[in-house]
Every structure is written in structure tokens, then in C-alpha cells.
Amino acid sequence: MDPERRQSSKGSLSEEKKNEKIKREKSASSSKEKDQWVCVLHDELVKTKHTEESDRLQSSVCKLRHPRTKAGGLYLISPEETEIFQLFNFKEKYRSWFIGNKVHSDGDLNFTAPMDPLFLLLPYLMATNESKKFMTLDQLICDEDFPDCVKLVSLCSPDQVSLISDCKDIDDDTKVYRFSKEKTLSWLKQKTEILADALADKKVQVSSKGSHSSMFVRSKSAATSRESFVEYAHGIVSDCLSVTLEEELKIYLGISDEKEKDQDSQAENEPPKKRAKLEGDITPTDDYSLGVDLKKSKKNTKLTTAQKQLSKVDKSGMKSISSFFSPKS
Amino acid sequence: MATSIDSTALDHTSNVSDSCHFMPCKIHFDGEAKISDFFCSSFKHEDGSLTGKFRGRPLNGKELNVPEGYTGVVLTEPHKRSTEEEDRLLIPSHTFDKFTYWNLDKEPSPDDLIERALQWVDLSAVLHRPLSTEQSQDSQEMSGQGVVGRARTTKQKGPYRSWGIFAIHCATNVPQSQ
Numbered sequence: 001m002d003p004e005r006r007q008s009s010k011g012s013l014s015e016e017k018k019n020e021k022i023k024r025e026k027s028a029s030s031s032k033e034k035d036q037w038v039c040v041l042h043d044e045l046v047k048t049k050h051t052e053e054s055d056r057l058q059s060s061v062c063k064l065r066h067p068r069t070k071a072g073g074l075y076l077i078s079p080e081e082t083e084i085f086q087l088f089n090f091k092e093k094y095r096s097w098f099i100g101n102k103v104h105s106d107g108d109l110n111f112t113a114p115m116d117p118l119f120l121l122l123p124y125l126m127a128t129n130e131s132k133k134f135m136t137l138d139q140l141i142c143d144e145d146f147p148d149c150v151k152l153v154s155l156c157s158p159d160q161v162s163l164i165s166d167c168k169d170i171d172d173d174t175k176v177y178r179f180s181k182e183k184t185l186s187w188l189k190q191k192t193e194i195l196a197d198a199l200a201d202k203k204v205q206v207s208s209k210g211s212h213s214s215m216f217v218r219s220k221s222a223a224t225s226r227e228s229f230v231e232y233a234h235g236i237v238s239d240c241l242s243v244t245l246e247e248e249l250k251i252y253l254g255i256s257d258e259k260e261k262d263q264d265s266q267a268e269n270e271p272p273k274k275r276a277k278l279e280g281d282i283t284p285t286d287d288y289s290l291g292v293d294l295k296k297s298k299k300n301t302k303l304t305t306a307q308k309q310l311s312k313v314d315k316s317g318m319k320s321i322s323s324f325f326s327p328k329s
Numbered sequence: 330m331a332t333s334i335d336s337t338a339l340d341h342t343s344n345v346s347d348s349c350h351f352m353p354c355k356i357h358f359d360g361e362a363k364i365s366d367f368f369c370s371s372f373k374h375e376d377g378s379l380t381g382k383f384r385g386r387p388l389n390g391k392e393l394n395v396p397e398g399y400t401g402v403v404l405t406e407p408h409k410r411s412t413e414e415e416d417r418l419l420i421p422s423h424t425f426d427k428f429t430y431w432n433l434d435k436e437p438s439p440d441d442l443i444e445r446a447l448q449w450v451d452l453s454a455v456l457h458r459p460l461s462t463e464q465s466q467d468s469q470e471m472s473g474q475g476v477v478g479r480a481r482t483t484k485q486k487g488p489y490r491s492w493g494i495f496a497i498h499c500a501t502n503v504p505q506s507q
Contacts, residue, residue: 035406036359036422040399040450046336046421047400061332061419079336086453090446098350099403099423100343103362107355111399111446113453159462190460198455202448236456 036104038097040111042085044078061087062148067123067240072146075120076112081154084120085112117155118164118187119240124149125165125179126242134168134176137161163187184245185252188237192253195233196226206232231255332417334404342402342424349401349428351443353388381431391437394427396450401425 045059057079066073074087088111095107124140137156143149158175161167164184165177199206206228234253238246303311348365371382372390379390395401403423410417430443439445 035409037404037419039402039404040395040447041334041402043398043400045334046339046402058333058335058337061334076334088446088449090443092442094353094355096352096354096356098348098352098364098368100345100348101361101364103356103358103360103364104403105356105359107352109351109443109446111450113450114457116457116459118459119457160459163460163462187460191456194458195452195456198452202452204448204452236452 034106036106037110038099038104038106038108040109041076042083042112042114044083045076045085045112062151063146064120064148064152065123065143065146067119067242068238070123075115077151077155081151084115084117084151084155086115087112117152118160120152121156121161122164122184122245123242124152125177126245129179129181132178134166134178136174136176140177181248185249188241188245188249189252192230192233192237192249195236196229199229199233200224200226204232227255332419334419334421336421338420339402339424342421344425345403345423346401346425346427349423349425350390351428351430352383353431353433354383378436379429383431387434388431389434389436390429390431392427392429393444393447395425396447399450401428 059079060077062075062077063072064075065071076085076087077083078085090109090111092107097104097107121141124143128135128140137153141149141152158167161175161177164180164187166180166183167175167177170176206224230253234246234250234255238249241249348369350364350368368381368383373380379392381388381390401424402421403425404419405422406417406419408418430437430441432441437444439448
């Protein structure tokens with residue numbers, strides 16, 4: 001029986017023991033040499049035409065600067081260096097793989113998704129914005145930390161780059177570029193709109209009020225507004241943009257932060273209330289307070305024999321018994 | 330320093346589409362096991378749903394196809410490099426175009442994280458498709474100045490972050506073998 005099971009049968013572990021257990025597991029998995037990865041790769045990366053030349057070309061894994069986090073991210077480049085893909089890691093807490101008749105303890109799934117190289121180029125373009133100089137792609141893309149960035153030069157076609165920048169032709173073959181905010185925002189807006197259309201097509205849940213289960217049946221279908229889809233799409237696009245550009249795009253698209261409560265409440269039409277609505281003034285049918293007048297004096301209560309005798313006596317010099325029990329002044 | 334994937338080896342891989350299972354439990358073991366004898370024999374197909382048993386626990390499974398234009402690949406690194414500077418080569422050992430994912434005692438639904446992850450691949454493709462130059466030029470003429478609105482710093486992260494619940498993040502390290 002494995003040790004984890006034995007421990008849990010003793011009852012809840014204390015915090016310390018839990019942390020120790022996590023540390024042990026982590027060190028165990030990192031010391032275990034990972035040499036197998038389950039991936040979902042785009043066909044461009046794995047299916048090559050078998051010619052003599054292309055047999056020598058291979059897909060490569062590169063580390064490039066992520067446009068949002070500014071740290072390194074992993075990207076895969078196709079053998080002919082024409083397409084680039086972002087590498088994502090899907091990790092759920094308790095997952096493992098069975099592959100054929102083999103057990104694979106690492107339950108991660110690595111998958112690739114296409115990446116528009118212009119998103120990777122943008123930070124470099126924007127960095128030169130202050131100087132307002134026109135530069136060639138080679139000059140623009142310089143990064144000491146990420147030498148693989150030179151591959152971006154071949155990945156970005158001049159037509160595409162001109163979508164986000166002003167460009168000039170120098171000496172016939174050389175093209176120089178300068179960041180253009182208007183062009184970039186327009187390009188981003190288009191991307192956001194296309195993405196919003198896709199979200200609407202796939203009926204993705206985009207409302208901000210909590211999460212929705214797709215299996216929950218609502219009494220009336222809520223029509224999600226186009227604005228919510230655009231806002232959601234803006235969020236997804238911003239994952240590839242710097243914070244300042246995200247803010248500028250938000251203004252450009254006209255997305256406001258105000259929460260529209262009416263929209264949200266209308267979205268969920270609850271089933272009709274069971275309580276019948278009352279009409280007119282609500283008064284109780286029997287009002288028991290009407291007969292009582294609190295200001296009237298209380299009825300005379302009967303006095304006991306002792307109380308009768310006391311009332312006949314002159315009480316002017318008498319102390320009440322409670323005065324013997326009061327605290328010393 | 331470079332890491333590459335040898336795609337020519339794809340022809341020599343075995344297709345494991347029928348025996349690729351994504352289990353709802355963490356198994357601290359790597360190696361051969363009699364999966365087909367003990368696990369696959371417990372499968373039952375009833376009313377279009379798939380159930381199985383593992384270590385006495387009920388599992389509900391669903392077959393998922395790998396998105397179109399993609400291939401599931403199991404990459405291995407047969408030779409570990411001895412220095413940091415050496416190139417790394419990853420070789421596919423198995424391929425699959427579908428796999429079965431299992432939930433512990435819960436019906437598979439489109440809300441399951443793995444399904445959403447694969448849906449993300451499609452959405453990402455839409456976002457990252459390069460725009461044609463004609464499309465972009467038209468929109469530039471139409472867009473004008475855009476709408477002026479108040480710039481506010483977002484205090485809370487937007488709703489799209491719910492995709493983040495399945496921990497999607499850039500793999501920042503090249504798969505470590507040490």
C-alpha cells in the first residue's frame with residue numbers, strides 16, 4: 001500500500017505534514033528525469049513533405065520574448081520557418097496518461113496554437129517609437145536575452161508588417177518601417193471583431209456574473225449583447241499585448257468599465273414568483289391593536305393583607321429594606 | 330542550444346488512438362502495465378455513454394478528437410545532453426488522432442477543462458490568422474477616430490481570464506530532463 005494512502009487513513013494531515021508531502025512529491029517529480037511529453041502539435045510542425053532538402057529541415061523550439069509578460073515563452077517554428085506556434089501547457093491537478101500499455105505519470109498536455117508573428121514584432125516596433133526613425137526589420141529586432149528573435153525577420157512578411165506600421169522603400173529591395181499607432185489600433189480592432197464573431201458563433205459564455213454551466217437550463221434564453229462579446233474578445237487579445245496597448249485598444253473599441261446591472265438582471269429571467277402579488281393598501285384584516293389604549297392606567301390590583309397594614313402606617317421615617325443592601329457610599 | 334523535433338520519424342511511430350487514455354488520477358509510476366487486461370476490460374458502452382472502472386472507482390469517459398489540422402504526438406528525448414550548450418533532439422514515439430478522457434464519477438460535458446482547452450485552440454487560430462491586406466485597408470478607411478471613452482485602469486481581471494482556470498500559461502522552460 002503506498003505511503004500516501006496510509007497517511008490519509010489516519011485522518012486529516014496537519015498543515016506542516018501536507019507541505020512536507022508536497023515538497024517530497026515535487027522533488028520526486030523533478031528528480032525523475034522527464035523524457036516524454038504528450039503533445040498536440042500542428043501538422044505543419046510534424047508532417048513534412050519528404051524531399052531531400054526538407055528531410056534536413058526540422059521544427060525548432062525557440063524561446064522568445066512574450067509580448068505581455070516580457071519574460072521568455074516557448075514557441076515552435078515550422079521546418080521552413082514560415083509559421084510560428086505558441087506552446088501551451090495544460091495541467092490539471094490529478095491526471096496521468098495511459099499510452100498503449102504504458103503508464104505515463106505526467107498528466108500534462110502540451111499543445112500548440114498558431115501565433116501571428118506581428119504580435120511578437122509589436123514590442124520591438126513600439127520600442128523605437130520615440131525616435132521616430134524608420135528602420136529595417138533586422139535593425140528593429142534586437143534582443144540580447146533572446147537570440148532566437150532573429151527568426152522573426154523571416155516570419156514577418158513585408159505586407160503583414162505594413163499593416164501595423166508606416167513603411168518606405170529604400171534602394172529598391174530594402175524596406176524600412178516605423179510604428180504607426182493608428183494602423184496598429186485599426187488592425188487590432190479588426191482582430192477583436194473577428195474573434196468576437198467566432199465567440200458568438202460558438203456560443204461561448206462571456207457574461208461577467210459568475211460561471212455558467214452549459215448544462216443548466218434557463219427558462220428564457222439570454223441574448224448576450226455584441227458588446228459583451230467584444231469586451232471578452234478584447235480580453236483575449238490583450239493577452240498578447242502590453243498593458244498600455246491594452247488600455248489604448250479598450251478606449252479605441254469604446255469599452256466602458258461600468259457594470260450594467262440592468263443588463264445582467266434581465267439576462268436571467270427567474271421563473272414567476274410563487275407568492276401572489278397583493279394589490280392596494282396592505283392592511284391586516286384583523287387589527288387587534290385598535291381596542292387597546294396604552295395610556296390608560298392599569299386596573300386596580302388587589303392588595304395583600306401586609307400591604308394593607310403598611311398603607312395605614314406613617315412611613316415618613318422608615319427606611320426601605322433595600323437601603324441595607326446598597327453598596328457602601 | 331537549439332531544440333528541434335525530428336518529424337521524419339513520424340512514419341515509424343505507432344498509432345495509439347484506440348489506447349490513449351487521460352486518467353482523472355495521478356499515478357506515480359512510469360512504465361509498462363497490463364492496462365488492456367485490467368482497465369480496458371471494464372469498459373461498458375451504454376446508451377452512448379462510456380463507463381469504466383479503475384481501482385474500484387467508477388469512471389465516465391468520452392472520446393475526443395484532436396482538432397483538425399493537428400496531431401497528437403508523444404515526444405521523447407532518447408539522448409540526454411551532457412552540457413547546456415548541446416542541441417536537443419525530440420523524437421515522436423507515438424501518435425494519436427483521438428483519445429479518451431475520463432472523469433471520476435461525473436458525466437463528461439463541454440464544461441470539462443480538457444474540452445475547453447481544445448476549444449481554445451480553435452479560437453486561438455481565429456485570433457492569430459493573419460489579416461489579408463485588403464481587409465485591413467478597408468477597415469482603416471472606415472474606422473476614423475474611434476470612440477472616445479474614459480480610460481480607467483482595470484481593477485479586476487476581465488472575464489476572459491476564466492479560460493485561465495485550466496492553467497494555461499506559456500511554458501517558460503524547455504522541457505527539463507534534469
